[in-house]
Amino acid sequence: MVRLFEKLVTHLGKLFLGAIVAISFGSSAALAADGNKADLVNRSILRVCADPANLPFSGKDKPGFENKIADIVAEELNVPVEYTWFPQATGFIRRTLFAKRCDVVLGFAQGDETVLNTNHYYTSTYAFIYRKGQGLDGLEALSDPRLKTKKIGIIAGTPPATIMAKLGLIANARPYHLTVDRRHFSPAEEMTKELRSGEIDVGILWGPMAGYFAQRGGEELTVVPMVKETIGPRMAFRITMGVRRSDTTWKRQLNEILTKRKPDIDRVLSDYGVPLVEGVLR
Secondary structure (H helix, E strand, O other), X not given: OHHHHHHHHHXXXXXXXXXXXXXXXXXXXXXXXXXXXXXXXXXOOEEEEEOOEEOOOEEOOXXXXXXXXXXXXHHHHOOOEEEEEXXXXXXXXXXXXXXXXXXXXXXXXOOOOOOEEOOOOEEEEEEEEEOOOOOOOOOOOOOOHHHHHOOEEEEOOOHHHHHHHHOOOHHHEEEEOOOOOOOOOOHHHHHHHHHHHOOOOEEEEEHHHHHHHOOOOOOOOEEEEXXXXXXXXXXXXXXXXXXXXXXXXXXXXXXXXXXXXXXXXXXXXXXXXXXXXXXXXX
């Protein structure tokens, strides 16, 4: 009986040792897998996926502010920038970042669960654009009674359209498509063109678009950030960079750069007319 007990103890000891080895091997394999995931980021170049014709954000022939910000990040990393160009439409992230054709995409709203977000590098809001001296000077909110008789340009499906519906302004709307191939058509440019020609009285655009196109293509337009809205969805959003959800080390590295080079990034945003509205989220 004693010998049988000794054999049982020996056998259990071997099983326990085997389990420890298996656990250790599994942990090592998991660490190796994590290491392989981290190695998906190419450290010799900054690989960026972007739309080739999406000014003021990005452009292949004429740079947008996200191209300029990518240059700042690359400068800090001391590597060149390499682009994968792809129209920003359905399947963009799946066929670019997730296909490992790049390591970062600029311009993601904070909280977008498609990707792992960096810290935000700017906050902007939707904005009114209108011509000075045409009866809308001082406009601050969609509840302004003057808008009941005005033709309002709006990108269909955006948050301001929801507020317009709540306020009974949809009958006054001149809608523009949200999702288009910007290599062939730019709703923001079309809106500002029709605003200057008098076909519409006021336009509503995402802040960076409003600030950029208000300064180009004709008479300068007034840009008013929509920070006074009290009903409906929020107008302001924090904007981040997006990386693959496994690339946590890469995210931390980008966060350090965004903090260090914030003055340079803010200067680029100012040059492109981006209205910055820190502290107005609701």
